[in-house]
Ligand SMILES: [Zn+2]
């Protein structure tokens with residue numbers, strides 16, 4: 461069985477120091493995919509870098525509502541440009557946090573709307589953080605949905621049942637964190653028990669909010685298994701059923717990652733094919749005016765596309781590879 465941690469901060473203090481061990485423990489616990497969430501612009505390169513290194517870790521780009529005051533320059537265009545990276549599969553986290561009020565509320569709202577526009581433009585899902593701001597969050601989501609559809613998830617859901625209904629009605633997914641395992645989370649447990657199976661995701665929000673029985677320790681993605689077990693019990697499902705549904709939902713919502721998996725498989729097949737044609741290729745390279753400039757010895761998928769284009773290949777073979785012309789190449 462495979463689980464997905466749909467929201468964690470692997471590059472935060474508490475996890476980043478020992479990231480390799482954190483990832484190893486997650487994999488051992490059956491966590492096959494993790495979504496590493498951005499909160500500040502200066503983290504983006506780091507978070508995308510982790511996703512480039514680790515094939516089971518994906519990245520988002522966004523500005524947390526706490527940080528809105530510090531990022532007046534991060535607009536829709538900037539988000540859209542950063543989201544073009546093949547390992548970036550979501551926009552966020554964004555939203556409204558009136559509990560801490562770390563940023564001016566008007567700035568939080570403007571930033572939220574800029575993220576929504578980026579989600580609409582890229583077709584990538586929005587990761588929404590909302591705390592003590594249900595009314596404004598619902599109003600902005602509804603208003604923006606009227607301007608054009610976008611998809612997303614309410615992450616670390618702690619809002620009311622009424623807000624859950626609004627989110628579901630807008631087509632959003634709802635992600636449940638370790639908070640659901642806390643003794644005093646009765647209202648959340650009631651809501652979590654009735655979220656339709658097709659719209660449910662699970663997350664840790666690590667390094668925060670370790671679930672029972674890990675409370676007091678830094679949270680890490682491996683613990684999503686504890687939340688999954690608790691939630692399955694609460695909903696009267698088996699762990700396998702809950703794991704399968706939440707994994708399916710993750711790839712349905714974050715569909716760019718599914719496309720990325722297919723593309724990785726395609727690249728591996730293509731690399732194997734090229735090795736078989738190695739002799740032929742070296743003959744061609746010898747004739748090429750740029751021979752000697754080619755980055756020989758690098759992985760095949762690291763070759764720039766224009767280098768590949770310099771070597772003629774049969775048209776029939778090209779047609780068989782859908783990813784050559786897909787959105788990912790744009
Ligand atoms: Zn959050």
Ligand SMILES: [Zn+2]
Nearest residue numbers: 467497553665
């Ligand atoms: Zn978070």
